[in-house]
Amino acid sequence: MKITDAKVFVGGPGKNYVTLKIMTDQGGYGLGDATLNNRETLPAAYLRDYLVPNLIGMDPRNSEDIWQFFYRGAYFRRGPIAMAAFGAIDMALWDIKGKLANMPLYQLFGGKSRDSAMVYAHATGTDLEDLMASITRYVDQGYEAVRVQCGIPGMPGSGYAVPEEKGAKRDYITDFSGVRPKVEIWDSERYMRFMPDALMAIRERFGPDLKILHDVHHRLTPREAAAFAKAVEPARLFWLEDPTPAEDQGALRLLRQHSTVPVAIGEVFNSIWDCQKLIEEELIDFIRVAVTYVGGITHAKRIVELAALHHVRTGFHGAPSHSPICMAAQAHLNVWAPNFGIQEYLVLGTDECDALFPSDHRMERGRFHVSEAPGLGVDFDESQAERYSFQPGSHPVARLEDGTMWNY
Known part of the structure; x- marks a missing residue:
């Protein structure tokens, strides 16, 4: 079994959900979430430009090795952008694994x-x-x-x-x-x-x-x-x-x-x-x-x-x-x-x-x-996804009464 393609979608009702769909040569697919609140385009770009090209041809059943490949193979590790992108891939691979076993993941x-x-x-x-x-x-x-x-x-x-x-x-x-x-x-x-x-x-x-x-x-x-x-x-x-x-x-x-x-x-x-x-x-x-x-x-x-x-x-x-x-x-x-x-x-x-x-x-x-x-146990309707596009936003910030920046 091989990964043949993967798509990244950004958008949703009221939120810029970052959805990854990984496809296999046996017709199955898995879904993952890479949404990084108010910085959504960053993990999406990391997936499209760097990670997905490496996924093509890999065996989706080897989720542990793929996780290690992206994490240990990176010189600069961790951080919210990279980990959200890795998280989407890992979720999608587990989704494929559960579908192959015909079992819900908790099993x-x-x-x-x-x-x-x-x-x-x-x-x-x-x-x-x-x-x-x-x-x-x-x-x-x-x-x-x-x-x-x-x-x-x-x-x-x-x-x-x-x-x-x-x-x-x-x-x-x-x-x-x-x-x-x-x-x-x-x-x-x-x-x-x-x-x-x-x-x-x-x-x-x-x-x-x-x-x-x-x-x-x-x-x-x-x-x-x-x-x-x-x-x-x-x-x-x-x-x-x-x-x-x-x-x-x-x-x-x-x-x-x-x-x-x-x-x-x-x-x-x-x-x-x-x-x-x-x-x-x-x-x-x-x-x-x-x-x-x-x-x-x-x-x-x-x-x-x-x-x-x-x-x-x-x-x-x-x-x-x-x-x-x-x-x-x-x-x-x-x-x-x-x-x-x-x-x-x-x-x-x-x-x-x-x-x-x-x-x-x-x-x-x-x-x-x-x-x-x-x-x-979740699907993704690509035809519905066409209704949405990226809408930029930001978290609020906190200041003290005298104007000093504080922790948000």
């Missing part, structure tokens, strides 16, 4: 450890009252876990993942439109004064069973993060996400010395080497990598298995920048992984997205149920 990993995977929704509000209404909406839908973000009194601008208008959007997603980024204003002191009491109010309103998650989004210094984690302990969070910038991994040692709050980190990591020490030293409780960004299923599975040795559970990134192909790959890992924790899930579900990526995967009452179709 190739060792079968199911659970029937479905718990996911968490994103609740947000301009103020605490608005946030409570958003949480109630998800609880009424059957969600067992909700990430909560809230506007901070006295802080100009919306802050991280908070809408500008009260009650405007219950499924709020940060606006990434436009090449020039929007500016969010940040004030750590105001945040640290307000948020512990807000989280406690949420716990008191919704009781002991709701799993409450909160994302700091790298905004605090190590000392501030340690103080904040200690202050929010009474709210009994399911996890505190990204309390400090991911580059300074030693900062989490200070947090661990002062608090037992579970810590989740990793959505900006690109390899096992980025999180090896955090896992081995047990400085985190959940690893937040995404299958696309860490080079595909082959490498993500290694991270999951390392984490299992050190009591670290999975919490795969699930922002809408990941196409249904990446989310399907993570769904198969989720039902297999013995150390599964939770899956982030922002609603992709538009009719347009379902038409572009048809599948039988389904979400019901806060649980993701994986399809029994062979391979990834």
Whole structure:
């Protein structure tokens, strides 16, 4: 069996999904996701210009050797662009492998450890009252876990993942439109004064069973993060996400010395080497990598298995920048992984997205149920893809009130 061709598509409903389709000489094909949020044309070009020409003629069943060929064969390794491109190739090869075996991918990993995977929704509000209404909406839908973000009194601008208008959007997603980024204003002191009491109010309103998650989004210094984690302990969070910038991994040692709050980190990591020490030293409780960004299923599975040795559970990134192909790959890992924790899930579900990526995967009452179709269980409609083209955009940036650039 040989790879005969591969195509790269960029575009989608509301997102610039980067979709790879690898074809074989036996008529089969596999799909992968290389979407790098707001930098989508870069992994697409890397695939088209450098990687796909090398794929032609390779045996798609040798996914391990192909992964090593691209990773170890490169002089400059890792980084989000390269790993997203490798991730798309690896997903597509696993998809082909599952179709050849006529099995869903989780069977190739060792079968199911659970029937479905718990996911968490994103609740947000301009103020605490608005946030409570958003949480109630998800609880009424059957969600067992909700990430909560809230506007901070006295802080100009919306802050991280908070809408500008009260009650405007219950499924709020940060606006990434436009090449020039929007500016969010940040004030750590105001945040640290307000948020512990807000989280406690949420716990008191919704009781002991709701799993409450909160994302700091790298905004605090190590000392501030340690103080904040200690202050929010009474709210009994399911996890505190990204309390400090991911580059300074030693900062989490200070947090661990002062608090037992579970810590989740990793959505900006690109390899096992980025999180090896955090896992081995047990400085985190959940690893937040995404299958696309860490080079595909082959490498993500290694991270999951390392984490299992050190009591670290999975919490795969699930922002809408990941196409249904990446989310399907993570769904198969989720039902297999013995150390599964939770899956982030922002609603992709538009009719347009379902038409572009048809599948039988389904979400019901806060649980993701994986399809029994062979391979990834997601298809790609090229005729639908013709409706979309690349639309440039950027993440917002964060500044302090005096104009100083801060961590986004």
